[in-house]
Amino acid sequence: MSLSPAAPAEAAPVEAGGTDLYHVSRLHIPRWAIPAAHLLLLGHCLGRIRTLFNPMVRLVFLRQVHVIGVMGMRVVALLALAVGGLLITETTNLLGARNDYLYDIISWALVSEAAPLLVAVVVIGRSATVISTELALMKVRGEVRFLEQMRIDPRDYLVLPRVAALTASLLAATFYFQVIAIVGGFTLCALLLSVSFPEQMSLLLQAISPVGIIIAGIKTAVFGLVIGTVACFAGLFTGPAVSDVPRAQITAYMRSLTCVVAIDLLFAAATLSL
Numbered sequence: 001m002s003l004s005p006a007a008p009a010e011a012a013p014v015e016a017g018g019t020d021l022y023h024v025s026r027l028h029i030p031r032w033a034i035p036a037a038h039l040l041l042l043g044h045c046l047g048r049i050r051t052l053f054n055p056m057v058r059l060v061f062l063r064q065v066h067v068i069g070v071m072g073m074r075v076v077a078l079l080a081l082a083v084g085g086l087l088i089t090e091t092t093n094l095l096g097a098r099n100d101y102l103y104d105i106i107s108w109a110l111v112s113e114a115a116p117l118l119v120a121v122v123v124i125g126r127s128a129t130v131i132s133t134e135l136a137l138m139k140v141r142g143e144v145r146f147l148e149q150m151r152i153d154p155r156d157y158l159v160l161p162r163v164a165a166l167t168a169s170l171l172a173a174t175f176y177f178q179v180i181a182i183v184g185g186f187t188l189c190a191l192l193l194s195v196s197f198p199e200q201m202s203l204l205l206q207a208i209s210p211v212g213i214i215i216a217g218i219k220t221a222v223f224g225l226v227i228g229t230v231a232c233f234a235g236l237f238t239g240p241a242v243s244d245v246p247r248a249q250i251t252a253y254m255r256s257l258t259c260v261v262a263i264d265l266l267f268a269a270a271t272l273s274l
Contacts, residue, residue, distance in 0.1 A: 024144065024154045029237055037237070042229040045160045052164060061161035068127045069169030075122055076173045077180050083114060084181025085188045097195040103207035106182070112212045112271075115177045117264055120223040123170055124256045128231035131162055132252035135235025136245040144236065159232040166231075167224030174220045219267045226263065227256045 029037045051057050088106060095102045135158060138144050144154050182204065190197040234252035238244045 038229055038233055041233055044155050045163050048156055048160055051156045051160055057161050061165050064162050064165030065169055068166055069172055072126055076177050080177040080180035081184045084185035088185030089188050092189050103204045107207045110181050111178055112216045115174050116216055116220045119174045119177050120260050124227055128227050128252050128256045129249045131231040132235035132248045136238040136248040140242055162232055163228035166228035167221055170224035171220050222263055223260055226259045230256045
């Protein structure tokens with residue numbers, strides 16, 4: 001059964017007399033064309049976003065949200081408590097609880113910069129590598145080829161729900177990180193430094209800029225789309241041998257990390273120029 005409402009009319013079998021509608025499993029992409037291939041894969045996912053309403057694709061999406069988002073919240077919470085407690089306690093001790101610069105630093109560091117970047121690094125190490133390995137194994141075992149023979153586009157059934165789930169999970173985890181880091185840090189300050197928790201929260205809310213929150217959200221969404229696309233591409237377009245599976249995992253990790261750092265630098269430069 002086709003996953004899309006209607007199969008593309010212009011699609012044709014790859015092999016003479018065959019039944020394949022798509023040729024993703026046998027597509028070879030030269031090294032110089034990989035950046036453009038990433039963009040094409042992301043463009044395909046964005047253009048086919050309505051496929052998420054298909055029950056089978058939606059089921060894959062929900063399973064990926066559980067694996068990427070729900071099961072990873074414990075790690076995010078521990079990291080948020082550690083980073084928030086250390087940063088807020090140390091800066092409060094150095095600058096004083098009534099210093100306006102303290103809340104500007106906390107707003108910039110935790111809300112705009114540290115939260116999206118640190119959560120993205122956690123997702124890369126925990127989920128992007130798993131996605132690439134899973135898809136690489138599916139290709140090696142011939143499961144991707146079977147999907148093509150059943151006239152199911154692997155990009156719709158395998159890539160789209162994973163990219164969407166990783167992006168949604170990253171947005172939720174970043175918000176989760178921000179709340180836990182701020183509340184946990186100010187609670188620790190109230191216990192150790194005898195400062196007022198409500199007063200600090202009120203001053204921080206005055207220091208947080210709506211524009212900064214919007215930029216952080218956009219940056220996080222871009223992180224999710226890029227990490228998901230790179231991870232799926234590394235797994236889906238890996239070699240056919242079993243030895244290519246760990247190579248796909250390493251490729252997904254290094255490319256995702258490089259892209260995230262580059263995007264973060266671009267956002268920082270754009271923010272400074274505003």
